[in-house]
Amino acid sequence: MAEFIGLVLEECPVNIDDIAKATSDDPLLRSIQQRVLMQSWSQVTPAEEPYYLIRDQPTTIDGILLFGNCCVIPEALRHAVLQLAHEGHPGRDIFKDALRRRVWWTGMSKDADKFAEQCSECWRRHTNSAQELMLSEIEGVWQKLAVDLVCIEGQQVLSIVDYGSRYPELLPLSATTTAAVIDRLMEVFARFGLPRVLVSDNGPQFA
Template structure:
């Protein structure tokens, strides 16, 4: 049995619902969920026996078969679910120990990126991996400072800001901004620019997701909503849970239990 995080877009949800409806085994198991399980495993159809150990965790919601808060994936979609779109492999890079921030938005990574003709600023919280992105009015330090002020008004000004060596971050105006708000500015070294890896990885994810979503009529806000509601990985929950201790309603499929307040281990 292959399961997938329940944080999926409406388009993906429709695909999983259709595949579930066309899967005889999942239909059989969903029927057992609705009507009740046989008392003994030997009375089950052979195709349903792999679900025996998980029967107490199975439920049905919106045309999907769920195990806890995860989707049970139809065989037809398992290859792409085992290797989901958006998961990327990176060539090995030197590793540097990174201290865990004391609180959310204590330390942030920033970067600038361009999607044909339009410049964007990206900010990522090191603690929760919560991404923020904003379209820039220009490529000056003043434009970057303006958008950072908008972001930090909502989340608090960080104690440390990591950036690349772009001229916008290396100007006297930007250094005055950091000094005014007691922000320690750290830039990646020219010899190893990848030391701003968190921002660069997130930029790559945002750019690829945004380009793909634009073809589906989606906006940058929709991309950010999906990323904030997608599990970070390595056993960690979504950025929304790490930052706000709750998943976000709207746009993605969550059970009511998944939307309730959640304690997160330190």
């Protein structure tokens, strides 16, 4: 048993001493620890109820509460644990599975969902991959165009290349303003029709 608990503690994502300290600073977990030690579950408060329901499972060792083979994480360390488990921004299932294998607290699944929903990096990746998927699905002639401003022998030129046919257009610009770029694009679209997607380097004229 001691060896098993040692393994559990080794796998715990945060420092064991920090968990023990935060557990003793957490009035609810301190009370649960007492109840586990005393095997006494009389007059359970509403906050203690979830622990009462699993009362055959918790054990306590070295100041840490264990539920099954998971460390019970005090509230003060939950955010840090979520951050650790979310390193590398895994998908939600992998993220929650990593948590479930090592740690436990009441409402952990909901907290993990909320954490993942609020992660800006996950949002960025999700949006980019959705855009990439959309762009990769677009095929055919004059559906997707790459536009850019280039300088040829001192003359500013709007370069347009069609992804579908590799057809290039080079159009001299009177000025490198947004209005001049729009004028040139409108001329080209009047001749060939509107594409579905324009890909640019996000220069100010294309914003």
